[in-house]
Amino acid sequence: MLLKVFSLNNIGSQVLGVGLMVGLSTVTISGANASTILLQADFNDLITPETEDPRMRFSTIVGEGTPLGNSGFTILSGSVNALDETFELVPGSQIAPGQGKIVDVAGEPPEGGAITSSTFSFQAGESFELEFKLFPWQDSFFGESARMRVSFGDLFDEIFTLRFDDPMQTITRSFEASFDGEANLIFDPRNQGNPRVDVAPFIDDVILTQTRVPEPSSLASLGILAGLGLLKWRYFSKH
Numbered sequence: 001m002l003l004k005v006f007s008l009n010n011i012g013s014q015v016l017g018v019g020l021m022v023g024l025s026t027v028t029i030s031g032a033n034a035s036t037i038l039l040q041a042d043f044n045d046l047i048t049p050e051t052e053d054p055r056m057r058f059s060t061i062v063g064e065g066t067p068l069g070n071s072g073f074t075i076l077s078g079s080v081n082a083l084d085e086t087f088e089l090v091p092g093s094q095i096a097p098g099q100g101k102i103v104d105v106a107g108e109p110p111e112g113g114a115i116t117s118s119t120f121s122f123q124a125g126e127s128f129e130l131e132f133k134l135f136p137w138q139d140s141f142f143g144e145s146a147r148m149r150v151s152f153g154d155l156f157d158e159i160f161t162l163r164f165d166d167p168m169q170t171i172t173r174s175f176e177a178s179f180d181g182e183a184n185l186i187f188d189p190r191n192q193g194n195p196r197v198d199v200a201p202f203i204d205d206v207i208l209t210q211t212r213v214p215e216p217s218s219l220a221s222l223g224i225l226a227g228l229g230l231l232k233w234r235y236f237s238k239h
Helices: 002-033 217-238
Strands: 036-041 058-062 073-077 079-084 088-090 101-104 114-122 127-135 145-152 156-163 169-176 181-188 202-212
Touching: 073 181, 127 145, 127 156, 156 169, 169 202, 181 202
Parallel strands: none
Antiparallel strands: 036 202, 058 079, 073 114, 079 101, 101 202, 114 181, 127 169, 127 202, 145 156, 145 181
16 A cells, blocks of 8 residues: 555656646747747838939839839739839928838829738738838829728738828738638729829838737647656556
8 A cells, every 4th residue: 555655646746747848838839929020021122213303213113023122022913113212292392201212002004003912821810910101192183082902811901091191100900810821911002992093102111920829739738648648658667
């Protein structure tokens, strides 16, 4: 009987050891929830001409699939314009002082433009945060407001409207996946009721962050089962 009591105590200490190992594993797994930046685009590597006329400080990028520098975006359709911060749509009013380069997604007639990121895969339970800046189309000659549709597959889809005299806006949105899938981050001003195909808000400083991944609870369960199996083997190998 004393031998059995000693063995049970020994098992208890081994169970505690397994519990500690499982606890440490759980801490490691939860560390996977740290935020990960999936895309960060400031467009500052885009080239614009240095001219005396501030109305000409832009360049047009044409062709489906053409990359926008190292931003992680490519042209989805039509063309887009890269604008210098000193570009003036309205004489005497710089479009985005201090911003470096920004992007006029609407591009040029007759088609207008749209841009897309590469494809991201996701799992149910993953969470994301999207942040970007919108700048107004400052000329009210063609209309008082302009719209931009921003989407990330079926997880996020919203239309943003800016008046010509609105200040720059920093937009932040959070969303979570309830299913496994894939998505592209798309900025598309087409067919949004804008005054013209080449009129839309300008964009800059786009950041897409993965803020949470699902806990792999099955992995923790496997760890517990493996630990109990090892405990059983040790116990019967000694008795």
